[in-house]
Amino acid sequence: MNVSLILIILLVGAFATFLAGDKLASKVALFFSLAAAGASIVLLNHYNLGENISFINQWITQPNISFALKADGLSMAMLLLTTVLTPIIIFSSFGNQYKNSKSFYALILFMAFAMAGTFLASDGLLYYIFWELSLIPIYFIALVWGNGDAEERKKAVVKFFIYTLAGSLFMLVAFVYLYQKAGSFLIEDLYKLNLSAAEQLWVFLAFFLAYAIKIPLIPFHTWQANVYQKAPTVGTMLLSGIMLKMGLYSVIRWQLPLAPLAAKEYMYIFIGLGIAGVIYGSIVALKQKDLKKLLAYSSLAHVGLIAAGSYTLTLDGLRGAVLQMIAHGFVVVGLFYTAEIIFRRYETRVLAEMGGIRARTPKFTSLFLILVVASVALPSTFNFVGEFTVLYSLSQINIWFAILGGTTIILGAYYMLKMFQQAMLGETNTRIFTDVTSNEGITLILIIAVLFFFGMYPKPIIDLITPSLEEILIQINRIN
Template identity: 75%
Template structure:
């Protein structure tokens, strides 16, 4: 049901259908996190209800925007909405309504307060769906719906919006440094990465949009791999606390090697898929303002620091008193497939670049037609 709703969100060309699928995706993830999540039941309920209310409330503003647009042309189809001649004031309100829905879902600070707790409380499958695909619905929607329909405010307030996104990069990285929970560390790491992706989208350049699309796909694979690995560790050690881990390398060399590749991909090591998208996003920020890339580039330094420190604390050191069995065939197969994608497209991203570039160029024509 979750996959059905998310696929519908990405495939819908009709605004009303898109909104229905967008909201449908909330229902299964609510129950996945509520029923099968971990930790204290009351805390889990609070976290999941907060997430539901936040995202549902933000989406209602988007529905109002769609209703208003429908009255202009009596069509919800995206190309019809692109061709509407809206005044600057109308675009401001439409942009704000869409931005609220997407900023909560991504999330962009200060709309992020639901994220870390839900990521921690949700089961592994729920966290993978949230971080790997669900937040990409919002970034994709900025390109598909928000920017082509309301480009004027996106240009007028570009520095403010990109500034918020980059603030999320630094904020997420700093918080990740302070975490003792493996899942929370990965949640704040995800917040930092998606902040940079959103900043790339709002540069409204071909490099920014293409880099964001590539980084969305790459981040989807690497974050699912990291949460999958964290679930393996948590189940073996029966804890999510980093300080209670360590010494895994001695007992599980195969798992350690695979986890190391995922960590290096996460920090955008050249040769991995994440490097391709992150480089293009940073290049687009440099085209907009050199200071944006200087500040945004701190994600590479901070990311390398907290991810490698986490690897050291979790995987290295003396053998832990708890027994850690090396990965079995099914776990290894999942890890190898994810790593294979990250390395293949890191060395040869051309198939995806050729596939997405023509549509992004067409979208940019609508964004620049003011």
């Protein structure tokens, strides 16, 4: 099977959605997103049968740039995250009305196309192009269809765009330098380079700026909470559920293997930055009065732990990081969706203006509570598998890293349960709050099913990603 078919489906789907008009746009977008998800599952089957899932074609002769795509286990896992979450996110939006909906849904599919291309690209410049392309749709989604004051929204979105674009330029400079050394942008050629310790340090830092802003890691996180709050919930889901995983994936795929000496030399610093994000995000989340902002800082804490696991340079750390990426993708989409369900009924995201929902909506309360306990890594949920593996890897480096990293569980349980109490319990609110509709219920049940299935049986994902991570570790540990 040609791996480029998935990208073609998403790109054609974006154009077809736009041409379908406002009335049919959401349904056409859902159809093409489901087609891409189905194609990804077929591709996974071919990969499991041992087929070489790659596509390469000479694109530009001088400089030597190839349209090169390759799917190994790591890429397949991230591709599946993208193509499975995209139709869930689109379906979750059916309860809202959007002006110029043909453009809105077309941008969602185009963003999915760019993110999938980032995970599949095996040519450095092609990867960079997909990386930058993903910025365009989310910029317009947040700017045009976002929430709150238009001027404040514009400031938040422009800051996000400038930050991420500026960081990416450093990555482009690093790729140009690597091309001059290798004569190629292909990842296998770049992996063969024997750079000096000084060269690796500069390459490592150039990539780090791009990835730290995208993830984000402190102190590069200042754009995140405002954009998550101002963007429409669909945009927030795309950002938190998939887009930030581009940075975490790229740390493992590009940064660590290309600059292993720098990664080993400064390991403790970058693990420390990740853990600092855990503590900072959790403490700030405790003080939030806006539900979306609380979830944004909660996400900051979780991705800090994922980054810390990646920088341990151990198989357990890398494996736990990838497992947690996928688990976090599903649970954070579910949590932001519950915030949207409340907003549809109460037209507020302020926790103090909620309360008493449990007495009116037992189904929604139960689904919301399950997502809350999944977020705090209750055993038997997918998040527990990822977080436990990451914390175990941190303990192998230094037990204090594991202890400090574990605060995400303790503090997370406190602020998430406190949030649940404020939003759902207490005196019955006088405003009407109807229970979940069939569409809302299906969306939440699908997400919860994934979290519990892989929480009890993570073996398929572990078997999928482990060989690729072992190859990356061989590259990291090669003699320079």
